Amino acid sequence: MEQILLSKRFNKIDPYSIKDYLKSNGYQILREALKMKPKEILDEIKLSKIVGRGGAGFPTAIKMAGIKNETDKKYIVCNADEGEPGNFKDRHLMEKDPHSIIEGMIISAYTIGAYHGYIYIRGEYDTAIDIMKNAIEEARNNNFLGKNILQSEFSFNIEVRRGAGAYICGEEFALIESIEGKPGRTRVKPPYPSQAGIFNYPTLINNVETFCNLPIILDMGGKAYAELGSDYISGTKLISLSGNVKKPGLYEVPYGTTIKQVIEELGGGVDQGRNLKMIQLGGACGPIIPRNLIDMDIDNERFEIFDSKMGAGAIIVMDDRFDLFDIIHRNMKFFEHESCGKCMPCREGHRQVVTLIEKFVHYNATEDDLHSLKSLVDVIHETTLCGLGQTSIASILSTMTFFNEDYQRRIEDSKRKSETLW
Amino acid sequence: MLVDSILNHYPKEKDYVIEILLDVQKEKEDNFISQEEVKKIAYYLDTTESHVCSVLSFYTLLSTKPRGKNIIQVCKDVPCYVRDDFNLLKTVKDFLGVNFNETTTDRIFTLETTACIGCCDEAPVMRINDRVYKNLTKDKAIKILKEYRGNDY
Numbered sequence: 405m406e407q408i409l410l411s412k413r414f415n416k417i418d419p420y421s422i423k424d425y426l427k428s429n430g431y432q433i434l435r436e437a438l439k440m441k442p443k444e445i446l447d448e449i450k451l452s453k454i455v456g457r458g459g460a461g462f463p464t465a466i467k468m469a470g471i472k473n474e475t476d477k478k479y480i481v482c483n484a485d486e487g488e489p490g491n492f493k494d495r496h497l498m499e500k501d502p503h504s505i506i507e508g509m510i511i512s513a514y515t516i517g518a519y520h521g522y523i524y525i526r527g528e529y530d531t532a533i534d535i536m537k538n539a540i541e542e543a544r545n546n547n548f549l550g551k552n553i554l555q556s557e558f559s560f561n562i563e564v565r566r567g568a569g570a571y572i573c574g575e576e577f578a579l580i581e582s583i584e585g586k587p588g589r590t591r592v593k594p595p596y597p598s599q600a601g602i603f604n605y606p607t608l609i610n611n612v613e614t615f616c617n618l619p620i621i622l623d624m625g626g627k628a629y630a631e632l633g634s635d636y637i638s639g640t641k642l643i644s645l646s647g648n649v650k651k652p653g654l655y656e657v658p659y660g661t662t663i664k665q666v667i668e669e670l671g672g673g674v675d676q677g678r679n680l681k682m683i684q685l686g687g688a689c690g691p692i693i694p695r696n697l698i699d700m701d702i703d704n705e706r707f708e709i710f711d712s713k714m715g716a717g718a719i720i721v722m723d724d725r726f727d728l729f730d731i732i733h734r735n736m737k738f739f740e741h742e743s744c745g746k747c748m749p750c751r752e753g754h755r756q757v758v759t760l761i762e763k764f765v766h767y768n769a770t771e772d773d774l775h776s777l778k779s780l781v782d783v784i785h786e787t788t789l790c791g792l793g794q795t796s797i798a799s800i801l802s803t804m805t806f807f808n809e810d811y812q813r814r815i816e817d818s819k820r821k822s823e824t825l826w
Numbered sequence: 827m828l829v830d831s832i833l834n835h836y837p838k839e840k841d842y843v844i845e846i847l848l849d850v851q852k853e854k855e856d857n858f859i860s861q862e863e864v865k866k867i868a869y870y871l872d873t874t875e876s877h878v879c880s881v882l883s884f885y886t887l888l889s890t891k892p893r894g895k896n897i898i899q900v901c902k903d904v905p906c907y908v909r910d911d912f913n914l915l916k917t918v919k920d921f922l923g924v925n926f927n928e929t930t931t932d933r934i935f936t937l938e939t940t941a942c943i944g945c946c947d948e949a950p951v952m953r954i955n956d957r958v959y960k961n962l963t964k965d966k967a968i969k970i971l972k973e974y975r976g977n978d979y
């Protein structure tokens with residue numbers, strides 16, 4: 405069931421050695437790409453139908469084409485801020501195959517005509533930072549970066565920038581602000597980063613995994629790549645599987661694989677023979693679904709029924725020892741802490757959501773609290789400025805549908821508790 | 827001076843402020859940025875002290891208060907929580923005798939919690955300075971803490 409493209413070099417090469425990378429066909433595709441016209445590369449990417457792997461699932465070719473036509477100075481950014489609880493794929497890519505990210509970035513830069521690139525890595529990823537810095541240095545010493553790359557007309561450099569512990573900096577405009585040396589607070593869109601990004605120059609931001617796919621696409625051809633995966637999304641996906649399974653870990657599967665296959669066949673099923681209670685998809689901002697929905701495919705389209713997406717590919721498995729409200733509470737504490745504070749419904753809303761959920765956790769909830777919670781999450785969902793507020797409440801919205809009886813039972817039990825206290 | 831030698835590594839451009847703050851803090855025994863250092867950094871980058879402070883206060887990894895020599899961050903997010911059957915945070919708290927966001931009286935440790943640090947495949951985890959300790963059990967966690975403490979006696 406696994407299909408190994410992105411992870412083909414994992415544990416087979418020394419990430420500190422460019423020699424190992426070169427021996428395994430590394431930078432060979434860049435060599436070929438530099439002989440192509442940028443337009444030809446873009447056409448292959450278009451044919452591949454690849455969509456971004458950072459969570460929002462936007463078609464990569466459209467984003468690149470949108471920038472290409474602009475003339476001025478252009479930037480390219482690799483988003484390695486990976487901070488959504490339950491996600492660890494970008495760390496594995498950086499720690500195990502750093503040059504494939506760099507190769508993908510150089511190819512993108514050549515395609516859109518960017519002259520400078522950043523890779524923005526969260527500050528907690530000390531090992532990944534060290535490996536990426538070393539890889540960039542080695543790439544420069546071998547003229548894959550720098551002036552006139554491989555005797556071509558094209559020059560390009562990459563610099564590592566560290567985050568400092570703010571999840572919101574994964575959001576593209578917050579990230580841009582952070583690279584400019586400011587607090588990571590988002591900007592109002594439009595204009596989009598492709599129009600006015602870093603220092604107001606056109607900027608292409610992609611996820612680590614998206615960049616890693618580009619050499620693969622050019623290698624096999626866009627058309628062949630489009631054949632991989634499901635009817636909805638092409639290619640393979642790195643899945644971060646965590647929680648109560650026998651074998652948590654990173655797995656690469658084609659889109660169209662079911663959640664059940666990942667949990668049972670790759671993850672070895674629920675640990676210690678316990679029963680599955682719920683699964684959170686995508687990370688803390690994803691929906692929580694019950695056992696009977698795990699036959700669902702891993703591809704974004706299907707998740708629109710709860711107005712949320714598969715995100716970056718996390719599957720968090722929880723067995724029946726865990727209380728739904730305890731889990732939601734932890735999710736909401738995360739967002740309360742990570743809100744950048746720019747807009748009121750997010751800053752104040754999460755604080756109130758936490759208070760309301762605490763009532764459910766402590767068996768003090770009433771029907772009125774449920775109503776307040778419902779309207780509050782709608783307000784947060786509808787009126788916040790960036791993706792954090794728009795998606796943070798997915799765990800509540802989804803469980804109000806799929807675990808409605810848990811809410812009802814908790815209200816009943818709360819009533820009983822208050823009556824016995826009288 | 828410590829700050830000067832770090833500043834000299836960077837161009838005089840404002841966008842490097844976060845990099846500089848991270849480097850300065852890392853070199854300091856008490857893991858924080860002082861007002862004096864803010865002043866120097868602002869002067870070097872030709873910006874205001876209040877701008878440097880606004881950056882400093884926004885980012886969780888940066889501190890304006892003195893902390894211990896070793897920063898312990900225990901992960902408290904869901905993937906770690908559901909695999910933690912011995913209560914890692916309590917184990918560390920009990921060993922150190924402090925609550926989170928507190929520093930031990932010998933100033934060797936500050937205990938903090940952290941959001942997910944992307945090691946959920948080897949949960950539960952904690953980060954001490956720039957190392958992540960994974961697949962922790964109660965015994966393993968205590969052994970690690972003892973080693974850090976031991977180094978200082």
Ligand SMILES: Cc1cc2nc3c(=O)[nH]c(=O)nc-3n(C[C@H](O)[C@H](O)[C@H](O)COP(=O)(O)O)c2cc1C
Nearest residue numbers: 456457458483485486574575576610611614791792
């Ligand atoms: C709160 C928030 C956090 C995000 N964090 C990340 C992240 O850590 N990594 C990432 O690639 N994208 C993240 N994104 C999505 C980015 O804004 C952006 O869509 C993505 O980097 C685009 O790359 P892609 O097209 O390759 O997916 C985040 C979005 C939001 C709203």
Ligand code: SF4
Nearest residue numbers: 744746747750790793
């Ligand atoms: S939704 Fe939250 S994180 Fe996003 S801009 Fe508003 S306050 Fe900041």
Ligand code: FES
Nearest residue numbers: 901906942945946
């Ligand atoms: S939840 Fe602890 S490392 Fe991810």
